[in-house]
Amino acid sequence: MWHERSGYDDDPLAFTIRMTVNSNTPTSRTVKEMINRNVPDLSLVMQKLKDDMVNSNSSRRTTYKDINPDLLxxxxxxxxxxxxxxxxxxxxxxxxxxxxxxxxxxxxxxxxxxxxxxxxxxx
Structure with a gap:
């Protein structure tokens, strides 16, 4: 989808993806990885995010794990x-x-x- 729309300057999705990729956040790194590796299966991305969440010690993520222990x-x-x-x-x-x-x-x-x-x- 990104490769189809990346050339459009007036496309809201392309604008959002560009804005995300240009930020320095975990989400931007995930999106960059998806674009560069052309990840066909989102379950791999979801599993990586869950693994990162489980291994994190930040107070916000710990609270989220208390609310949603199965990360559903x-x-x-x-x-x-x-x-x-x-x-x-x-x-x-x-x-x-x-x-x-x-x-x-x-x-x-x-x-x-x-x-x-x-x-x-x-x-």
């Missing part, structure tokens, strides 16, 4: 529901411990000093 995809994402998107997004943020606090987002501070160091954001 919730039915809300696989079965058609009459769930409002606002509620689905809130549900997802809750499950992945997402929030918009400055320590999470690294937003600019109000004193015009630029980005705060991680230690300062957590105080």
């Amino acid at each position: 995809v919730h039915r809300i994402y696989t079965v058609k529901h009459a769930v409002n998107d606002i509620h689905r997004v809130s549900f997802t943020q809750f499950r992945v411990s997402g929030h918009s606090l400055a320590c999470e987002t690294g937003k600019w501070n109000k004193r015009n000093r630029g980005r705060l160091e991680t230690e300062e954001r957590q105080v």
